[in-house]
Amino acid sequence: MNSIWSESYNIESRMELHDKKEAEVVIIGGGIAGLLTAYMLKDKGIDVVVIDRGRVLKGNTLNTTAKITIQHNIIYDKLINEFGENNAKRYAMANMLALENYEEIISRNNIDCEFEIEDAYVYSLDNPEKIEKEYKAAIKLGIDAELVNEIELPFKIAKAVKFKKQANFNPIKFLNFIAKDLTIYENTRAIDIKNNVVITDKGRIKAKNIVVATHFPIINTPGYYFLRMHQEREYVIAFKNAQVLNGMYIDEKDGGYSFRRYKDYLILGGAAGRTGSNEEGGSYNKLRGLAKKLYPDAVEKYHWSAQDCITSDGIPFIGVYSKEMPNVYVATGFNKWGMTSSMVSAIIISGMITGKEYTFNEIFSPSRFDMTASIKNLAKDGFETTYNFIAQKIRIPMETIDNIKNGEAGIVTYEGSKVGVYKTKEGKAYTVSTKCPHLGCELKWNADDLSWDCPCHGSRFDYKGNLLDSPSIKELKYEK
Template sequence: MYSLDNTQSLENEYNAAKKLGIDAELADKVNFPFKIKKALKFKNQAQFNPLKFLRAISEKLTIYENTTALDITEENSVVTKDGIEIKANKIVVAKHYPFLNTPGYYFMKMHQERSYVIALENAQDVNGMYIGVDKNSYSFRNYKNLLLLGGIAQRTGENEEGGAYNKLRKVAKEFYPNSVEKYHWSAQDCMTLDSIPYIGHYSSKTPNIYVETGFKKWRMTSSMAAAMIISDMILENENEFSEIFSPGRFNISTAIKMLLMIL
């Protein structure tokens, strides 16, 4: 994590990491084409291919593709686009965005944001994975012979005239004038009212339906936390984190007030 001017937030994060026993250190210099004020380094991290990871953890599962779920009945049946009903004792809605508006009212408790990435050849090896803590900062990491440059986060729908990729391309030419763009893509994720994911019962009225959403572009790690929490809930095991992530932490009136503040 790096900053061009906000060192206090990194120092607070460093102190918190030390209290938790996480191996971290503060640095004044990283392998960037520009100067930074401060960076917080976490050692022994892993960068891995999410598709290979998904393949390994799903080997014992039966997966049905092209089976869009449209509804869940009161009898705990998932209704597909072809009218087929799939009965289950427990149902986990692990979609990008929960598709049942009521109960739950997730459309009042979340909005969506998009960010952009371009993959560059002939760019610098940054020797790590970096994310900026300042507003309008960028992320950097290498994959094989490519540098992935990300940024330009914005609320979904606010890029009506386009131009987000061009902004990144301009930055790329400034930082790495000899680089060549090979690929570009965007990421979109759900943002909760308090930046903490919703993990647990879909609502107080659906004891056999669970949800995990609102990962704020940190799905790779947060989904693993969600898997452990929901597994414990289904098995009726105690989990000390379930209350923190509970979707029921907001009532409707609170959600309306906070939604209006966001808008």
């Protein structure tokens, strides 16, 4: 299961950390947010080091659909209503600057990454009023937008709003260039931060400033990001012999589909859901079924999935990690719009470290938290966490390993203990603890990705117990 971008990956491997180091800035996390922040700091003459628990860019950055756009589904009408017109305008300004920064960096360095200017559409199948409100909000904020009744996709819509002159690219070709001159330590796992020192499993790095860009923050307190976010997974397939599209498209409904072109491929995404909710699988098959209906001659070439942090109010957390950690910064909660949000993060955090403030910093500040705008989502996240924490404590499975069929998985009782077991198609069994090492919630099987996923905060592990996604920093183990 590789993404369409995997073939473009040619970043040379870097050595792991040894002993003790010092730097002006340490960035934890070698995805797009971490690398862009490091690139911008280095460009300003700052001594910066990046560490990653594995290979850089082998996480969720490798699995993006790579849309660079200020059109973040239905967002601007919501922002105006909940945070006011001025804050909505600041959000738009930040993302406009991010788009301009991509274009400037690519042009100045002549980076061959298939960067293309395209319009971005959000459409509705049955709710034209919702689209009209978003269009009016965009116009009010000075965004170049247009209301349309038809789009290129082969089905009827109620209405769509078009955001003009957005972009897409090959993110790995772009980041191959960004990473080439950076100081990076791979296979170096951050464990803790104490007194301006990043403690890793391979040594320590002392720094004046520290940036946590680990997708989901790995430090629980202070900050308490695990109370303000959950994670969702989305599934993607790249097809040949499908429609060659102009523009990028997304359905305004939760669980809807997105479409974009890359060369002569159609990239179709969707079937999204909260991490830990895909026990039966079938997400890829939903996409295959839609493609067969819309494009009968389409041929699948790649399929992959990605994970996104979803904040309770729909705005990323970018800035100072916590008042108790003034020299530590965070970039997280990109709400499925990681390309622009990563660049916004790099702009804001590199600016804060070098003494440059932007008028839009406050809207992204982690300390902005507004209970009234987020109470519904907070309550839902709180219920999911409580339910799955209690389930790990009290739910006793009735099945045994013998009940699990080859090629399937489940939670069973084995020698008096509750374990998760996966059997390969050949019948070999792999058993793991069902308790997430992060905060103890009960893990759920993901039949499409063959992984054990935490529905509380989104940590993921392969069927052998190896860590796939934060916030956990520990592997998943089962001992007899």
